[in-house]
Amino acid sequence: MAMILAISIGVLAGSGVWLILRPRSFQVIIGLSLLSYAVNLFIFSMGRLRSGAASIVNGSSDLGAYADPLPQALVLTAIVIGFAMTALFLVVLLASRGLTGTDHVDGRER
Numbered sequence: 001m002a003m004i005l006a007i008s009i010g011v012l013a014g015s016g017v018w019l020i021l022r023p024r025s026f027q028v029i030i031g032l033s034l035l036s037y038a039v040n041l042f043i044f045s046m047g048r049l050r051s052g053a054a055s056i057v058n059g060s061s062d063l064g065a066y067a068d069p070l071p072q073a074l075v076l077t078a079i080v081i082g083f084a085m086t087a088l089f090l091v092v093l094l095a096s097r098g099l100t101g102t103d104h105v106d107g108r109e110r
Contacts, residue, residue, distance in 0.1 A: 005045055012038035025093045025103045029086060036082045040075045047071030 012034050019031025047068035097103050 009038050009041050023104050029089045040078050043071050044075045
């Protein structure tokens with residue numbers, strides 16, 4: 001399971017970086033979203049992937065049987081912030097396209 005998660009994080013991060021380097025604004029926005037998904041998966045995996053484990057310590061001394069709730073809270077916050085950031089970028093993209101007539105990052109076609 002850890003290998004599948006590591007490969008998927010790598011694929012998401014690599015695809016995100018490749019799309020960020022593209023010349024069109026929409027591709028850059030999608031690349032940023034993919035990169036944020038990769039970081040969210042990475043943070044989420046740092047909380048020990050356990051199914052059916054309690055997230056709150058209730059007096060037991062075996063801390064290996066519990067999942068860490070902090071990465072889950074961080075990822076939830078990052079998802080909300082990422083959604084707001086993507087909405088803002090899309091509004092800026094539409095305004096830039098309306099003003100310049102092109103969606104290239106540098107404002108001109110090559």
